[in-house]
Amino acid sequence: MKPYRIAVLPGDGIGPEIVREAVKVLGVVAERTGVRFDLHEGLVGGGAYDRFGTPLPDETMQLALASDAVLLGAVGGPKWESLDYSVRPERGLLGLRSGLGLYANLRPVVVFEDLIDASPLKPDVVRGIDLMIVRELLGDAYFGKPRGVRIENGLRIGINTMVYTEEEIRRIAKTAFDLAQTRRKKLLSVDKANVLEMTELWRDVVTEVGRDYPEVELRHMYVDNCAMQLIRNPGQFDVIVTTNMFGDILSDEASMLTGSLGMIPSASLGAKTAMYEPSHGSAPDIAGKGIANPLATILSVAMMLRHSFDRTAEADQIEKAVRMVLKEGFRTEDISQAGARIVGTTEMGDLVVERLRAFSG
Ligand code: NAD
Numbered sequence: 001m002k003p004y005r006i007a008v009l010p011g012d013g014i015g016p017e018i019v020r021e022a023v024k025v026l027g028v029v030a031e032r033t034g035v036r037f038d039l040h041e042g043l044v045g046g047g048a049y050d051r052f053g054t055p056l057p058d059e060t061m062q063l064a065l066a067s068d069a070v071l072l073g074a075v076g077g078p079k080w081e082s083l084d085y086s087v088r089p090e091r092g093l094l095g096l097r098s099g100l101g102l103y104a105n106l107r108p109v110v111v112f113e114d115l116i117d118a119s120p121l122k123p124d125v126v127r128g129i130d131l132m133i134v135r136e137l138l139g140d141a142y143f144g145k146p147r148g149v150r151i152e153n154g155l156r157i158g159i160n161t162m163v164y165t166e167e168e169i170r171r172i173a174k175t176a177f178d179l180a181q182t183r184r185k186k187l188l189s190v191d192k193a194n195v196l197e198m199t200e201l202w203r204d205v206v207t208e209v210g211r212d213y214p215e216v217e218l219r220h221m222y223v224d225n226c227a228m229q230l231i232r233n234p235g236q237f238d239v240i241v242t243t244n245m246f247g248d249i250l251s252d253e254a255s256m257l258t259g260s261l262g263m264i265p266s267a268s269l270g271a272k273t274a275m276y277e278p279s280h281g282s283a284p285d286i287a288g289k290g291i292a293n294p295l296a297t298i299l300s301v302a303m304m305l306r307h308s309f310d311r312t313a314e315a316d317q318i319e320k321a322v323r324m325v326l327k328e329g330f331r332t333e334d335i336s337q338a339g340a341r342i343v344g345t346t347e348m349g350d351l352v353v354e355r356l357r358a359f360s361g
Contacts, residue, residue, distance in 0.1 A: 013282025015073025021349025045075025055092030135247025262293030
């Protein structure tokens with residue numbers, strides 16, 4: 001079988017530490033299945049700027065474009081905060097997203113039973129939560145024109161434009177319906193159609209796409225109500241699809257249902273090469289200390305196997321191995337609880353690897 005080509009971009013801060021553990025997990029999957037992964041490392045973010053004067057060197061973009069998937073750690077840190085916006089590490093990430101045409105960001109929000117106390121909400125509200133936010137990533141006010149701040153009649157005026165074409169809405173809706181079909185077959189589309197015409201179009205197009213998915217139950221909700229319902233009764237949701245800006249806000253809100261940033265993976269899907277990364281940043285405050293939680297990055301590898309390589313069984317096993325390690329009481333410091341056995345980044349990676357190796361078949 002042809003090997004899968006993966007661009008590995010560790011990035012800055014804790015990026016290299018957590019990506020190392022995720023790569024170990026990929027190694028075990030290769031051992032157990034005979035599937036080959038060709039890994040090619042590249043520079044992105046602050047480290048790339050230091051070496052090449054740009055956070056996204058051409059070489060890295062070409063590497064990503066020629067790969068079947070990208071595994072990214074995180075970028076950024078105080079060292080690069082005073083740089084011009086055009087060369088900040090985070091620009092490297094945006095460049096990768098637009099260069100790869102990654103229009104759908106998937107962020108699963110899963111409350112692990114053994115981490116239920118980490119949530120700021122009551123256990124009864126968050127127990128068993130397993131939802132997926134599908135955020136459109138390449139449109140809306142983040143890219144719409146006109147934009148900017150200018151002076152009119154001696155006063156400053158700030159402008160951004162919310163814009164979506166019918167095709168952009170259709171493709172993200174299809175991604176969400178396809179996903180809902182593999183889950184509990186419930187899709188919620190979030191908009192503000194009572195006030196914003198752009199999202200009226202959003203609602204119409206999502207409804208049209210839904211006619212091709214009769215088995216998926218489609219509901220619509222205004223974003224303000226959804227923000228409230230996510231706290232009041234998050235168990236009612238399976239897949240949520242929404243615009244770039246609403247998704248930006250709702251996915252951060254939803255991630256806090258779990259209470260642990262170090263546990264949330266993400267996938268960004270496009271036409272071909274998808275990118276997988278933890279939802280957290282480069283955590284410069286703990287970089288180099290060997291205490292970063294690698295589980296979000298390891299869970300991102302599970303998403304890669306599921307969404308890019310169609311290896312559902314292996315993805316399930318990685319998630320199962322993570323649950324086992326948590327059940328046995330092992331914790332990195334960020335998710336520590338009374339009575340927990342605190343381990344560092346490498347040890348946590350080793351534990352997942354050991355549990356994976358122990359599965360038969
Ligand atoms: P952050 O997510 O890096 O850190 C927030 C807090 O969570 C910190 O206390 C950190 O120690 C902790 N934390 C995060 N991930 C952890 C992990 N895996 N294990 C243990 N603790 C963890 O957010 P921030 O501090 O706002 O940003 C730091 C840098 O990261 C900034 O330069 C920011 O621009 C960048 N950033 C990058 C991405 C990305 O690469 N996708 C995302 C967000 C922020």
